[in-house]
Amino acid sequence: MYIYPDNLTAKATLWLWDLRDIGIIGVGLLFSVFALAQFYILFPSVITALYAFLTIRIEDINILDFIHNAAAFFVFKQQTYEWRSKE
Template sequence: MYIYPDNLRSKATLWLWQLKDIGITGVCAVISILALTQAGLFLPIILTAVYAFLTIRFEDTSILDFIKYACCFFFMKQQIYEWRLER
């Protein structure tokens, strides 16, 4: 008997990131290291580190998803409030 996580419906993860995010971070890290060694630019490596931090996942929600949900709730979508006096 083999036991698979979530009946093979969950996304592939490694440590705290999805594999897609690890791939993107790896490619960006290589480009950032090249930019640092060849041109002396620190900005790409900082942006890569920020992206890696924002894509950390806890219980299937990343920090970036939480920020997106908060921005939509507070700034993007209109909130509807109904005031009633019930007797």
């Protein structure tokens, strides 16, 4: 018996990230370890950790998209309200 995912066209994911993001995080970690070992610079590891956090995908939306949508709703886009009486 074979068990397939519900949507065969969905993006390939591993744990909480897309496979593309896993590759970028892996290269970032290698670069961060090299920069820390050779030059004692912590900044690349902070950028890699921030990218890893912002690209966590939960139920087809990542954290960066959620922050973008929340900022657009609460700050950048005008909300319109209409009150009408029932007569």
